[in-house]
Amino acid sequence: MGGSAALVDAVLSDGRIEALPASPTDPLSRLEERIDRLVEEATAELIDTGYVLIDTSRGTVEAWLEHPTRWHSGEIRTERIGNNGVHGGSGTPLHRSEDPHRAARFVLVHAVMGLVEG
Numbered sequence: 790m791g792g793s794a795a796l797v798d799a800v801l802s803d804g805r806i807e808a809l810p811a812s813p814t815d816p817l818s819r820l821e822e823r824i825d826r827l828v829e830e831a832t833a834e835l836i837d838t839g840y841v842l843i844d845t846s847r848g849t850v851e852a853w854l855e856h857p858t859r860w861h862s863g864e865i866r867t868e869r870i871g872n873n874g875v876h877g878g879s880g881t882p883l884h885r886s887e888d889p890h891r892a893a894r895f896v897l898v899h900a901v902m903g904l905v906e907g
Contacts, residue, residue, distance in 0.1 A: 832894045847904040857885045867900040
């Protein structure tokens with residue numbers, strides 16, 4: 790939102806409103822620190838166990854990882870269920886040449902952000 794400095798300060802300081810400061814030079818989307826930590830922990834668990842459930846105030850994301858083999862690509866699958874009833878899911882191939890941590894983190898960030906944007 791825009792407005793006078795006094796209005797912006799009032800909105801940011803009102804505990805009933807979830808608001809973050811922004812400027813015209815900020816990127817269109819960003820990951821808050823707590824969500825970044827949550828996704829980083831979930832990525833590590835997904836790599837280690839092949840499965841992770843991320844529970845947020847906006848809904849849940851489940852993810853499954855099938856590691857690639859010498860003969861077959863792997864896959865990262867996600868399913869998200871928002872508290873607003875919106876469902877979504879995707880499957881992303883994972884090739885042997887890809888960094889699994891980087892690929893999994895990218896997919897999980899996208900899925901978690903989808904809860905907010907969906």
